[in-house]
Amino acid sequence: MTVEPLGARARSLPADAGSSPTVRTRDAASIMLLDRSGKDVRVLMGKRHSAHVFMPDLYVFPGGRRDPGDHGLGFSGDLHPAVLRSLRSGEGRTITETRARALALAAARELYEEAGVALGRAHERPGAALPFLPDLTNLRYMARAITPPGLPRRFDTRFFAVFTEEAGIDPSRVLESQELQDLQWIDVNDFSSLRVPEITAIILSDLRNGLESDPSLPPERTVPFYFTRHGRFHRTLL
Numbered sequence: 001m002t003v004e005p006l007g008a009r010a011r012s013l014p015a016d017a018g019s020s021p022t023v024r025t026r027d028a029a030s031i032m033l034l035d036r037s038g039k040d041v042r043v044l045m046g047k048r049h050s051a052h053v054f055m056p057d058l059y060v061f062p063g064g065r066r067d068p069g070d071h072g073l074g075f076s077g078d079l080h081p082a083v084l085r086s087l088r089s090g091e092g093r094t095i096t097e098t099r100a101r102a103l104a105l106a107a108a109r110e111l112y113e114e115a116g117v118a119l120g121r122a123h124e125r126p127g128a129a130l131p132f133l134p135d136l137t138n139l140r141y142m143a144r145a146i147t148p149p150g151l152p153r154r155f156d157t158r159f160f161a162v163f164t165e166e167a168g169i170d171p172s173r174v175l176e177s178q179e180l181q182d183l184q185w186i187d188v189n190d191f192s193s194l195r196v197p198e199i200t201a202i203i204l205s206d207l208r209n210g211l212e213s214d215p216s217l218p219p220e221r222t223v224p225f226y227f228t229r230h231g232r233f234h235r236t237l238l
Contacts, residue, residue, distance in 0.1 A: 171185060
């Protein structure tokens with residue numbers, strides 16, 4: 001495994017890269033799709049395109065920023081109350097229930113756009129933003145991380161997880177996209193062949209620990225929150 005330290009990358013950027021500690025942080029969501037049909041749990045990861053400004057050529061989970069349209073997406077099943085409560089809380093002011101749910105809907109949308117996986121039942125409603133109604137019932141809230149200052153893009157990302165069999169997803173039916181290439185099912189205990197961002201390696205480690213503690217990943221679990229303050233990397237629990 002090659003781990004790309006985000007702080008080191010920030011320090012290596014040219015002065016005109018458009019980054020500063022005051023770059024606005026945008027909401028984002030990422031999703032760990034987990035397959036436990038075999039002996040070991042696997043997670044879906046893909047390589048970001050080399051033309052991307054943010055994390056080019058690194059392997060990540062499907063995900064992206066929360067779009068305004070995510071607030072209006074319909075859904076067939078809601079978040080577990082404990083997940084919704086954790087999403088709304090945290091350091092800083094409490095966010096609205098609508099915004100918290102929009103983060104989960106963004107994760108479902110990005111999973112479809114980047115990997116062709118529908119987290120919910122198909123429908124044929126004319127004019128709908130997605131060809132399925134997202135089912136958020138089985139989503140676990142796994143982590144929150146804010147991109148360190150100094151990068152050209154900064155995101156306040158919420159990481160979710162869902163097991164394929166709980167969501168009725170066939171692990172063999174994933175599709176590459178312009179956003180995410182070389183999609184692979186990676187053993188959560190061995191991703192040594194991939195080049196990943198530092199925060200991704202940390203969250204994969206948290207995932208392994210969570211699976212060892214309770215393989216069901218209960219929705220009531222505490223959620224780690226990673227951020228940088230005054231040049232120091234912090235981890236706290238939500």
